[in-house]
Amino acid sequence: MAHDAREDTVHVEFTLNGKVVSVEAQPADRLLDTIRYGLALPGTKEGCGEGECGSCTVLLDGLPANSCLVPTYQVRGRTVETVESLSEEDVAPLLRTGATQCGACTPGVVMTATWIRRHPEVLEAQGIRALMAGNLCRCTGYDGIVEGVEALVARETGG
């Protein structure tokens, strides 16, 4: 990205996938770009760039957020988790149910799914389809995603 040399950079220190990292960000940088290009973790994808598709979903202080809508300067002192933090075991149920096909939405889908897995109590208020409505998928027809999240939660809660 082109940067105006006259702009002051912002020193941003935060926890990324369990490790403290620090970057000199431009004020206009989005968290998405900092993760992908500044910190070389390209698992997080850019889809629409306007907070609609959910491909760029990361967990910010434990909650799913669109990293395309987060200014990098806002994550100073905070905790960010990306798809790279997950193990194969973490996503295994989603692979078995056909929750992924082309893969563009997948990094975001699995981060939202991870949040639901950690907080199954949210399912008392809203269904999986409603909670996953911010992750658009153009391949699977969603059934595989919903079944995968169900399997993930069931494994966690022993249900």
Next chain:
Amino acid sequence: MRVLMPDTLEEAYGMLAAEPLTPVAGGTDLLAHWPGNHDARKRAYLDLSGVSGLRFMHWGDEALTLGGLTTYSDVIWDSRVVEEFPLLADAGGQVGSIQIQARGTWAGNIANGSPAADGVPVLMAYDAVVVLGSEEGDQEVLLADFYLGYKKMRLRAHQLIRAIRLPRREYDFQRFVKVGARNAQAITKIGVALTRSEERWRVVVNSMAPTVRRCPALEAMLDEDRPVSGPEDLLTAIREDLAPIDDIRSTAAYREKTLARVLYFDLKGVCPSFA
């Protein structure tokens, strides 16, 4: 582009008093289409995210107060708020998606001034008071009196929305209805928040005028129990209160007719004057 990052409200007030700055809370409105938004990338910003003591929910005897950085998620997942102010959860849960709800703030929704804001109608239907802070002290404005025109509001350049206060009352009817192209991630074509407390109605509509606004003609019809025998009986009052337009999301005609039907069928069985 420059960004100033205060740690305290006092610092933030001082920075705002010194030069024109655009406050940033959750950033969800600001950063949509960001890479191509060259004008926005030339401005100077005041990042509120590091300001301590601005994200809270405080229950007093008389009122619930939300902080200037309180998010939709903070409210939606709080069982006490859901019980006493259910419309906040209804409307907050229909803003974008959970990803947006985790970042977007109620105060940001007010200050962004969109006529389609989904958080504003329910706050207005609860008679919310906006607390504007600055170096000169606090100023309080009833949210229903806050908007002056499209994106124009009683918020001066050196002021911040510090808090939002909701009076605690008994309501015997409360409902929020959003009509959009789909359930999630849709900008509202027509939205309406309805409350009734101590025999007085509040009818607040979004996406049908240059601002979110209360509807005095409709409220008077309900308060006075005027007979309504079908949706068409509401159209005169709707046209008096609102000024819908044709735009990319809907048409003025659709908006008027659909609002009339939503109101009629939601209130039939609630209002004895509705046949």
